[in-house]
Amino acid sequence: MPTRPPARNPQRRAADRSDASLASLPKSPALEIYDTTLRDGAQAEDVSFSVDDKIRIAQKLDDLGVHFIEGGWPGANPKDIEFFRIIKTIPLQHASVVAFGSTRKASNPVDKDPTIQALLSADTQTITLFGKSWTFQVTDALGIALGKNLELIKDSIEHLKSKGRRVFYDAEHFFDGYKADPDYALKTIRAAVAAGAERIILCDTNGGSMPWEVGEICRAVQAECSIPLGIHAHNDCEMAVANSLMAIETGVTQVQGTINGIGERCGNANLTSIVPNLQLKMKRPGLGDRLGRLKDVSGFVTEIANLMPNKHQPYVGDAAFAHKGGVHIHAVLKNPATYEHIDPAMVGNRQRMLVSDYAGRSGILEKVESYGLTIAKDHSKVAELVETLKERENQGYQFEGAEGSFELLMRKAMGNHTPSFQLLGFRVVVERKQDDGTSSSEAMVTVKVDETVAHAQGTGAGPVNALDHALRKSLERFYPELREVKLLDYKVRVLSANRGTESKVRVLIESGDHKDKWGTVGVSENIMEASWQALADSIEYKLLARDRSSDQSSP
Structure with missing residues (x-):
C-alpha cells in the first residue's frame, strides 16, 4: 500500500495552481469579519434563538476570532434587549458586540425616537444603522420625499455620534438603488459620511445582483467615498459568496455574513465559505490560525439552531472531503492533492473514505486499517x-x-x-384502544448468551422503542x-x-x-x-x- 505523506503541506501543488493568478495581488488592508448570525441569521425560517442560545453563540464567535458580532435589534423585541444586558457582563477577547437598528422615523424628533433610544440603551460602543438607498423604497415603502430621507440619515448618525458611539451605516438596497438612480444612491452615502459614519456597508438586500454588477458598482462607490466600505449580500440568486468575494477584490474591507449562510428567504452570505476562500485562496488576512475552529463553530450553530446539518456544505460539511469512487480513493491515498483542493485540517475538517460498492480494494484497505487492523493487499479476505x-x-x-x-x-x-449474543426470537404487539384513541406497544425478546437463555419484555411509545427496551433488558445483566x-x-x-x-x-x-x-x-x-x-x-x-x-x- 502506498505510504501517505506524514503531514500535508497547506500549500499543496493543486492549491498553488488554483491560486497562481492571485499571487501578484498587491498587499491589501486587513479585513473585518462581521457576523450577523444572531440578527439576520435569526430571521431564517425554522430558527429561533433563546437569549441563552445567543450568548453561547456569541462566545463561540468570539473564540473563532471574528471582529464584530451583531447581537440583534434592541428596539424590536424583549429578547434582544435582554441579550445586550447580559452580554455586557461577559468578557469577550476578540469581538466587539454591535447593536443594529434603523434611522429615525420621519414623524419623530431624533432625540425622542424609540429606535434610536433603544440603540443607545443597548450600551454598545458600535451601532450599525440602516437607511434607504433606493428611490423606490423611499417613496413607496417609507412614503416620504427623497430629501427627507437624506435628513433622516444625517440626523440619526449625528445624534448617535454626539453620544460617543461609533456608527456603521448599512446602505440598504444599495445595488438596486444604484442601478435605478446612481446619483441618489450616492447622495445617501455622502449624507452618511458627512454625518460621521465610519463604515459604509453596501447591501444587496434582495439578493438579486450579479458579481460583475457588484464589482462595477463597488469600484464606482470607492471613487466617491473616502471611508472604508463593507459588503452585505443575500443569497437569493446563489451569489452571496461570489458577490462578497468580488466586492473584497475591488477593495472593500469589511465582509458581513452568517455562519452556514442562515438567514431570511434564501439566506445570507455564508462566512464558513467566505472566510476560508479569503484566507486560503485570495491570501487575505482573516481568522489566522483560528481558521481550524471553523467546522466546530459551524456544527455548534447548526446544533443550537436545531437544524439538519448540510453535509455537502463546502469546507465544513462532513462530505466536503469524502471520497467514494474507487479511482478517487486510489489516487487520494497516493497524494491527497489529486482530489482535495486544501488540507481538510486547515478548516477543522477531515478526510473520509466512504464505504460503498464503488470503493474497490483501495477503499476497503483504507477502512480496514482505520479500524486498527492490518491485512495484506493481496489477501483473499x-x-x-x-x-x-x-x-x-x-x-x-x-x-x-x-x-x-x-x-x-x-x-x-x-x-x-x-x-x-444469539437471537432466539422476538414478538411485537401493538394495541390501539378505540375508546380513547391511545396506542401502546409491547415487545418480548429471547436471546442466548453463551449457554444462558434470557427472556425480557419491554414497552415503548412505538414498536421499535419497545423492541429496543426489551433487547436491553435481556442483555444488561450480562x-x-x-x-x-x-x-x-x-x-x-x-x-x-x-x-x-x-x-x-x-x-x-x-x-x-x-x-x-x-x-x-x-x-x-x-x-x-x-x-x-x-x-x-x-x-x-x-x-x-x-x-x-x-x-x-x-x-
Missing part, C-alpha cells in the same frame, strides 16, 4: 469483503451512514468477531455497559415503492453513549426485522471492545 459489500448494497444496505454495521461486517468476513447506550435517531427509507406495503425498507439507526456515536443499518421487507438488524448491530458495536483489544496482525 480483501476480495471476499469487496464482494460481500457489493452483494449487501445490491440488497439495499447502505454503509455510508452506518459504519458501525460496516465494522461488524468487516470483522465477520475476516474472522475477527465473536457474537455477543453487559452492564449497555445502560450507557441511547438511541439518538431512527430513519426509514422505502427502497421499492412500486410494491406498496410489500416494499423493502432500509432502517438507519444512530446510537450513542457518553463519549461516542455510531450508525447501524438493517434491510428487509418487514420493518420490524430491519429495525431488529439495526438495533442488534448497535448493541454488538458497543460491545466490540473485546474484539478490538485482541486485534493483532493480519489473519
Whole structure:
C-alpha cells in the first residue's frame, strides 16, 4: 500500500495552481469579519434563538476570532434587549458586540425616537444603522420625499455620534438603488459620511445582483467615498459568496455574513465559505490560525439552531472531503492533492473514505486499517469483503451512514468477531384502544448468551422503542455497559415503492453513549426485522471492545 505523506503541506501543488493568478495581488488592508448570525441569521425560517442560545453563540464567535458580532435589534423585541444586558457582563477577547437598528422615523424628533433610544440603551460602543438607498423604497415603502430621507440619515448618525458611539451605516438596497438612480444612491452615502459614519456597508438586500454588477458598482462607490466600505449580500440568486468575494477584490474591507449562510428567504452570505476562500485562496488576512475552529463553530450553530446539518456544505460539511469512487480513493491515498483542493485540517475538517460498492480494494484497505487492523493487499479476505459489500448494497444496505454495521461486517468476513449474543426470537404487539384513541406497544425478546437463555419484555411509545427496551433488558445483566447506550435517531427509507406495503425498507439507526456515536443499518421487507438488524448491530458495536483489544496482525 502506498505510504501517505506524514503531514500535508497547506500549500499543496493543486492549491498553488488554483491560486497562481492571485499571487501578484498587491498587499491589501486587513479585513473585518462581521457576523450577523444572531440578527439576520435569526430571521431564517425554522430558527429561533433563546437569549441563552445567543450568548453561547456569541462566545463561540468570539473564540473563532471574528471582529464584530451583531447581537440583534434592541428596539424590536424583549429578547434582544435582554441579550445586550447580559452580554455586557461577559468578557469577550476578540469581538466587539454591535447593536443594529434603523434611522429615525420621519414623524419623530431624533432625540425622542424609540429606535434610536433603544440603540443607545443597548450600551454598545458600535451601532450599525440602516437607511434607504433606493428611490423606490423611499417613496413607496417609507412614503416620504427623497430629501427627507437624506435628513433622516444625517440626523440619526449625528445624534448617535454626539453620544460617543461609533456608527456603521448599512446602505440598504444599495445595488438596486444604484442601478435605478446612481446619483441618489450616492447622495445617501455622502449624507452618511458627512454625518460621521465610519463604515459604509453596501447591501444587496434582495439578493438579486450579479458579481460583475457588484464589482462595477463597488469600484464606482470607492471613487466617491473616502471611508472604508463593507459588503452585505443575500443569497437569493446563489451569489452571496461570489458577490462578497468580488466586492473584497475591488477593495472593500469589511465582509458581513452568517455562519452556514442562515438567514431570511434564501439566506445570507455564508462566512464558513467566505472566510476560508479569503484566507486560503485570495491570501487575505482573516481568522489566522483560528481558521481550524471553523467546522466546530459551524456544527455548534447548526446544533443550537436545531437544524439538519448540510453535509455537502463546502469546507465544513462532513462530505466536503469524502471520497467514494474507487479511482478517487486510489489516487487520494497516493497524494491527497489529486482530489482535495486544501488540507481538510486547515478548516477543522477531515478526510473520509466512504464505504460503498464503488470503493474497490483501495477503499476497503483504507477502512480496514482505520479500524486498527492490518491485512495484506493481496489477501483473499480483501476480495471476499469487496464482494460481500457489493452483494449487501445490491440488497439495499447502505454503509455510508452506518459504519458501525460496516465494522461488524468487516470483522465477520475476516474472522475477527465473536457474537455477543444469539437471537432466539422476538414478538411485537401493538394495541390501539378505540375508546380513547391511545396506542401502546409491547415487545418480548429471547436471546442466548453463551449457554444462558434470557427472556425480557419491554414497552415503548412505538414498536421499535419497545423492541429496543426489551433487547436491553435481556442483555444488561450480562453487559452492564449497555445502560450507557441511547438511541439518538431512527430513519426509514422505502427502497421499492412500486410494491406498496410489500416494499423493502432500509432502517438507519444512530446510537450513542457518553463519549461516542455510531450508525447501524438493517434491510428487509418487514420493518420490524430491519429495525431488529439495526438495533442488534448497535448493541454488538458497543460491545466490540473485546474484539478490538485482541486485534493483532493480519489473519
